[in-house]
Amino acid sequence: MTDDILRMRGITMEFPGVKALSDVNLTVRRGEIHAICGENGAGKSTLMKVLSGVYPHGTYSGEIEVDGEPGHFSGIRDSEHRGIVIIHQELALCAQLSIAENIFLGNERATRGMIDWNKTNHDADNLLKRVGLREKATTTVADIGVGKQQLVEIAKALSKSVRLLILDEPTAALNDRDSEHLLDLLRGLRDEGITCVIISHKLNEVISIADRISILRDGKMIRTLDPANDEITEDVIIAGMVGRDLEHRFPPHEPKIGEEVLRIENWTVHSPIQPDRAVVSNASLTLRAGEIVGLAGLMGAGRTELAMSVFGRSYGVGISGQVYKNGKEIRTRTVQEAIRHGIAYATEDRKRYGLNLIDDIKRNVSAAALTKLASRGFVNDNEENKVAESYRKSMNIKAPTVASITGKLSGGNQQKVVLAKWIFTDPDVLILDEPTRGIDVGAKYEIYTIINQLADQGKAVLVISSELPELLGLCDRIYALSAGRITGEVPREEATQERLMQFMTKGQG
The missing domain is CATH 3.40.50.300 (P-loop containing nucleotide triphosphate hydrolases)
Structure with missing residues (x-):
């Protein structure tokens, strides 16, 4: 044999x-x-x-x-x-x-x-x-x-x-x-x-x-x-x-951080399955213009629950707390309200919640901001094509045309379509939940470059990631979450995996 x-x-x-x-x-x-x-x-x-x-x-x-x-x-x-x-x-x-x-x-x-x-x-x-x-x-x-x-x-x-x-x-x-x-x-x-x-x-x-x-x-x-x-x-x-050496896993970036854009105070969210259990407890954080902020936590810490509840209360019951945009309190009770206030959320599960996999790139890119393309109740198909094509080129989405079915794209290219969809809404705040999950190092580098560009445009970016090296290499400031509570805030120059892990396990076991 x-x-x-x-x-x-x-x-x-x-x-x-x-x-x-x-x-x-x-x-x-x-x-x-x-x-x-x-x-x-x-x-x-x-x-x-x-x-x-x-x-x-x-x-x-x-x-x-x-x-x-x-x-x-x-x-x-x-x-x-x-x-x-x-x-x-x-x-x-x-x-x-x-x-x-x-x-x-x-x-x-x-x-x-x-x-x-x-x-x-x-x-x-x-x-x-x-x-x-x-x-x-x-x-x-x-x-x-x-x-x-x-x-x-x-x-x-x-x-x-x-x-x-x-x-x-x-x-x-x-x-x-x-x-x-x-x-x-x-x-x-x-x-x-x-x-x-x-x-x-x-x-x-x-x-x-x-x-x-x-x-x-x-x-x-x-x-x-x-x-x-x-x-x-x-x-x-x-x-x-x-086909080339990646001497640096993360593109070089000099942040230009401005004024506070978003502030979340005393945010508490209860589980829809167990309404008496708080999955997020009195969480407070801030995001500034041009800043990339990380959110670290172990599985079950409440990272996604925090993000989804802020974005139009997409998750949770018994939600309390305040959200401030440019110093003024705003309401984000629905997804439409959140989008109207300039908040975008790219889900961690792009296949289930982020994309319509049986539709083409064009329709996916325009899905969250159709009113920008509508006239008298009808979507301008030519404008929709132009917008999608511009993102296909600028974000290097590997597909022959914007008529390509999204479900047939690779994971990295699907993630770029998700980002294009939310960038088209012209948000001031982008919440990116596991933006590089399941994609390779080359595509990751391209996603990191896009995130840096968004920050350079003055947008505030919150990145949720399970990969601590990713947060350390990308973010200007990192919050740690443990059992639904913010347990630490660390600037880039003081952040290490060991220090973040201490905060991420604080109060457990």
Whole structure:
């Protein structure tokens, strides 16, 4: 038996007007964790969809061999019969079904046409133990967090006798603790002889877990790094991904900070599910013109809840406190009021709340400020095109036209469309919630540049991020939030990860 479980040769995949993959070769050794890195749109997910049969044999050119035998997969079931299972970034679980039902969906434990629920739940319990979950198999998926849902997906893969497991951005939505648990699980699966291919933008995780790393750029395989022969650092990987060295992760910026634009005082928000529980308590903060302010906090600290409640009370009940704009108290009881007062909020979940994925770039860009394009109750289509095209060019949105469907863009380009939508409202205050989540280092740099430009225009920017290095590299001042309370405020020159973490954990445990 060959040492290589997988060989892909000359894989070329074209979509109308785009060559997503160009003569890509990939070899994966048996029992290794093989990482694939690249910018958004580099072709990583496309390559894995070719391998798993999402794009069936005949829609691409090139050859696939699994265990030395041809892999002509007409669909996912074909690849799964050969032991190849893919877990997509967007988890494919049914929230209202139990864990056991999800694990064996399409692969039911049945006798004489009837599902054997005792066997289903028993087998599911064994799989849950294997992935380190203590939940009962009868627990509804909606009642567990996203980190545990990832483990359910892996349990589901193990139920199919997986030999080659593909994970697309498995830790993108996880906190540090859940990420480390998942990576430890992958190491354990490797020790059991299961081969893993992992796509990730988190380069520190890639370096810590991968046996080898392949780098894609613009649909072409650039190189495969092997620690036996190559130096592997984040800078080396980045240089391969973007085609140049990024000496500085953040663009240089000299802030020009002016007067106070926004002040929030004694802001308190209660949970809509548990109205007696305050998720934000007496929070006060200020934003000044031309200033980039960070908001740091652990998962569950109340960062998003604070932002959404200020922006038209999009979250929460029993909200109290005051919002001042240029020294005068304003009301932001609805999203329309918030926008009218010059406040914009770019959500952390761009796919669910930030964009209409089935519509084009043009409609998404204009969505929050249609009145600027309307005359006598009708939107001026020519003006809408002009506006969207100007943002497509100025923000380097990689799409052939503004008629391109937003859902087909890469994550980084989708994020630029979200920013364009809110910039078009001409706000004085922009609240950016996880503005670089799930996008690569090259696209991050472009987003940082846009944020700096917005500050240079005199806008006040609040950046919420789970990545402390991002806040330290981007922000002029950083607030820390812990259990719904502002526990610290640190200027750039005094900010360190250690100091922020002290504030972020203050009053906990």
